[in-house]
Amino acid sequence: MPVYFNDAVDDILLYDRQASFIGGQVSNFRENLLNESQAELIKDMSPEISGVLKTRRGFHRFANLLGSTSSSVDMRAMHFFDSDSRERVIVAVARNLYEIESNGTVTAISPAANALPAAVNPAYMCQVADKMYWSSDASTSKIFELKYSGSAWVKTNSTDTVYPANAKYLIANSGRVFAYDPSGNQIFVSTILPSLAAVVKINNGGGYVIGDYTTSGMVVDALTIGLSSGQTIVFSGGGSLLLSAAAVETDTKIYGTLADAAVADDEEAAVGTTLFTMGGATINPFKVGTGAETVTGMYSWVGFNVVVFCENSIYLVDTNPLTAAAAAAGNATSTFKIRQVSNLSGAVSHRAIAQVGEDLIFLARDGVRSLKRTMAEEMVAEQSGVISYPIQDLIDSINWGSAAQKATATFWNGFALFSVPILSSTENNCVLAYSVDTTSWIGYWQGNPAYNIKPVDFCVTAFNGYAEKLLALDKVGNPLEFRDYVAPESTVATDFQDNFDGSNYRDTAWQTLTRGMTFGDQLSPKSPEFVEWEFDRSNAKVDIIPVLDGDDAERLITDLETGVGTISLATTGAVTIDNGAGYAIGDYTSSGIAVDSLPIALSSGQTLFFSGGGRLSLSALASIGATTIYGTLADAALVDNEEAEVGTSATTLPFTLSDAKVRRFRYSLTQYSPFRELQFRLLQSTGDTSGSKYVSLRSIHAGGFMDTMEADL
Secondary structure, three states: OOOEEEHHHOOEEEEEEEOOOOOEEOOOOOHHHOOOOEEOEEEOEEEOOOOOEEEOOOEEEOOOOOOOOOOOOOEEEEEEEEOOOOEEEEEEEOOEEEEEOOOOOEEEOHHHOOOOOOOOOOOEEEEEOOEEEEEOOOOOOOOEEEEEEOOEEEEEEOOOOOOOOOOEEEEEEOOEEEEEEOOOOEEEEOOOOOOOOEEEEEOOOOOEOOEEEEEEEEEEOOOOOOEOOOOEEEEOOOOEEEEOOOEOOOOOEEEEEEEOOOEOOOOEEEEOOOOOEEOOEEOOOEOOOOOOOOEEEEEEOOOOEEEEEEOOOEEEEEOOOOOOOOOOOOOOOOOOEEEEEEOOOOOOOOOOEEEEOOEEEEEEOOEEEEHHHHHHHHHHOOOOOEOOHHHHHHHHOEOOOOOHHHOEEEEEOOEEEEEEOEOOOOOOOEEEEEEOOOOEEEEEEOEEOOEEOOEEEEEEEOHHHOOOEEEEEEOOOOEEEEHHHOOHHHOOHHHHOEEOOOOOEEOOOOEEEOOOEEOOEOOEOEEEEEEEEEEEOOOOEEEEEEEEOOEEOOOOEEEEEOOOOEEEOOOOEEEEEOOOOOEOOEEEEEEEEEEOOOOOOEOOOOEEEOOOOOEEEEOOOEOOOOOEEEEEEEOOOEOOOOEEEEOOOEEEOOOOOOOOOEEEEEEEOOOOOOOOEEEEEEEEOOOOOOOOOOOEEEEEEEEEEEOOOOOOO
């Protein structure tokens, strides 16, 4: 509804506005019902808490992980490992693990070579103290431990006989590992501060020669783990002992047959141990609900609370542990308090859960939900848990049938980010962004249509105690860092572009579509006359397209340089295809495309839009008279004599406000046919090769003159 009026003329409304963008994107409602701080679409932009709409920061390649940007790379997980002796980003790719240093140096973790099972599902891991636990070892289907000890990584498999095979959804809570067992639909819990890497140390001055010790035994330091009959332990000097009897923690003698080599005093044998036993007994796993519903994810919440998500229900589990003495019989989970907090909704993916303060925000089948609001919804029988109604159209576009389970989420710098697959994509290709500060959806991030960002996982790094950074593990094969850590006064144009290969910077094709502003209705008898745009220290080139009654009209302005006011006014040149066979979609950066003699010069990076829908991104400049142009053709094939119009002439407009920071531009609207509803589409100018990529839009005011006016008598 129009928002301004004049008391002097019977309260007749005079003009409407987009006052700010703090209300974010509201695309699930009719555009002329939005308030003055909401917009119908915000893509690859970020409204600040001040209400100013700005270009989002770019994602840049952080490390050359595999030397490839192939979309077929099997990226599975990413985690920031932080201990007293090691700080590394750990990435799971296919069946292997890699570590990445703060400078981007990549090293394969050799003990874990081919350790992960075939890539059917994501790889799951958690960190407890200075150790990581991964699911699962390819040869045993058991969880394995990875620890950096001294100067090398050490991998140790668990020796549990009762364990979660091919475990999922590993989380850490209060020094314990929780793992979901898909075959038994139950949850296993480890001992507190587990350690799979243990040693057996000889305690006999004369050592032991090769021989039979099944009766006399071998004296050792008090055991820190239990050993099983039939287990073989190998000492550092090469001796191997086949145990003939079991041993428990604190035992000082072991029995068996020693072969291969004698053992000396203080010689050690590294042995694996169990995760899921206490006092020699298996810790009983637990189930939630009836145990019939499949668990889809878990999250370690505040205190001892673990939240277990199923397909259509949520459970809150108080996992306050028993003492070791009380748990000696394996009943460490017997006092866990399990409470169902929802029987209507659950999470679609283990990774699509993010903690925001003391709340959890997660992707459910009916949209993005708040756990606290979902719990309140169950108590008062109202629909308040879903927070994504403003962008329900985007939620509905998620590929729920075959790829929604790949969704991943994180909380970063006031934003809850959800990477999801939309339309027919089977990979995450869209990031939905929710501002916790303004409780609004600030739109979605995708990047350039030809170079989408595709996060499959996120992590937050803090190398050497420096400022935290957000990394996204992109499906193209490398971790990308989000450039929002660069101070505003230090940014350059490339900080607002995406970079996937370390050298080529891609425009993100940002755009916004405003709310609907009303003209010519019974309550507002006015016709459009002008529009005024207000930019705040902006410098990008933009195109402005009026949207009249839902249809795009002729462009109001093309290539407006928002910092200085230079614009392109005419389209006096055309690029015409000169090839009888035309051209199919493809790469023509080397072979080129034949055209009629060019009437104008073209720039590298410029995009040509042909009448049949083809889009050619130029990879090289072309001078006037050239008959071959080079680039990549997308969207549609080209036919002979098909044309693309190109703007050529430019002029500089004066500002309506002379200020070093704020620039206002006013344009006439009287050239357009009558309409009732007005919106504006603001686009990043295509083919912009300048060093200015940053737009900062404060407000838009559209005014009109009154069609009729009556005076009071």
